[in-house]
Amino acid sequence: MKVIITADHAGMTIRNEVKNLLDEMGIDYEDTGCDCQSSVDYPDYALPAAERVAKGEFDRGIFICGTGIGMSITANKVKGIRCALVHDVYTAKLTRQHNDSNVLAMGERVIGPGLAREIAKNWLESEFDGGRHANRIGKITTYEDK
Helix, strand or coil: CEEEEEECHHHHHHHHHHHHHHHHHCCEEEECCCCCCCCCCCHHHHHHHHHHHHCCCCCEEEEEECCCHHHHHHHCCCCCCCEEECCCHHHHHHHHHCCCCCEEEEECCCCCHHHHHHHHHHHHHCCCCCCHHHHHHHHHHHHHCC
């Protein structure tokens, strides 16, 4: 698995914690997040990273900002992206199992580093169930293709 991770100025702490997790799990990743404390615009980070997931350069993406909302909204504008904003372990698992999410968004101002690690770990380890869920994802893809 290959993961792209990105963050704006408000997501740097959790981004670094998740990078440590990826290292521990032996997962190949590329970090395209900002390295500054001054305010930056989350679309400048979310859009290029989401496009790279959509093109197949990466299997999954992890996007972090203050609340996760901006990254999530932005990523979901890219065709083929199913970004889930997650702030608990249960929905991290289900968004993979039922929705085949390919991007995880989290908010550093909402959750702490320990929970972010658990969310990312569970999301990375969960697989898509397929079956009836594949039909639902197919309907989304059909709509996107219009």
